[in-house]
Amino acid sequence: MEVIILSGPEAVAELATDVIVALLARQPDSVLGLATGSTPMQTYGRLVDRHRAGEVSFADTTAVLLDEYVGLPAGHAQSYRRFIERHFAELVDLPEASLHGPDGFDISVEAISTAGSRYEELLQRVGGVDLQILGIGSDGHIGFNEPGSSLGSRTRMKTLTDQTRRANARFFDDQLDAVPRHVLTQGVATILDARHLLLLATGASKAEPLAGAVEGPITAMLTASALQMHPHVTVIADDSAATSLQYGGYYRETYRHKPAWQSL
Ligand code: F6R
DSSP states (O other): OEEEEESSHHHHHHHHHHHHHHHHHHOTTOEEEEOOSSTTHHHHHHHHHHHHTTSOOOTTOEEEESEEESSOOTTOTTSHHHHHHHHTGGGTTOOGGGEEOOOOSOOSHHHHHHHHHHHHHHHHHTTOOSEEEEOOOTTOOSTTOOTTOOTTOOSEEEEOOHHHHHHHGGGGTTOGGGSOSEEEEOOHHHHHTSSEEEEEEOSGGGHHHHHHHHHSOOBTTBGGGGGGGOSOEEEEEETTTTTTOTTHHHHHHHHHTOOTTOOO
């Protein structure tokens, strides 16, 4: 795991954007895994700016979502698909047909019970994820793999914890009852299949879960800790999110002396 600690959310977004732009310059037909939530928003904004400046194209790129609420009507402003469309996909040249997400909209028993396996097939069909952007929940989740999720899990339906629903209520006018209880999420093992994982963490509320993920024991009680098993993880955190890292000074030193030839 490479841990990079930067001054604030802007610097985190700038570096994350650079990593994605560099990947697409090397491999324009990459498969990008997109997380939703507040953390990657600035990165998406910067990608849009870089696209408008003619520095990056998504015309050959495929984008796959990490998760989706279950039971919102298709087109709901807070569905993760709509969220990514509004803040990113519709603002760049990503073809509409190249954006995929788990189908949490059709909640018939037949559809919802097969939505996970259908999404796994889709991920296989597109050739797997080249770069997966991740945030981390205040309870240490990645995707919506809440505490207790199997580290061997694949895409399936999960129940959100009250802590996560409360955290997400801000997207639903602070109406807790409006936050869906269920989601379809890539499993921990699904996430670990991506070739490069880019975990972004900003703000003091992420300090404890980030320390658990990077330095704690690998445990289903904090599913981001499973990233320790992946051979290519880049963690980009700001100072506030890094305060509980025992080896923060060492990570800073390592990055400061990173050889110029060594890309992320
Ligand atoms: C979102 C997702 C979640 C979020 C996490 C952090 O697609 O899978 O794991 O990344 O809940 O959310 P924010 O960034 O809003 O703090």
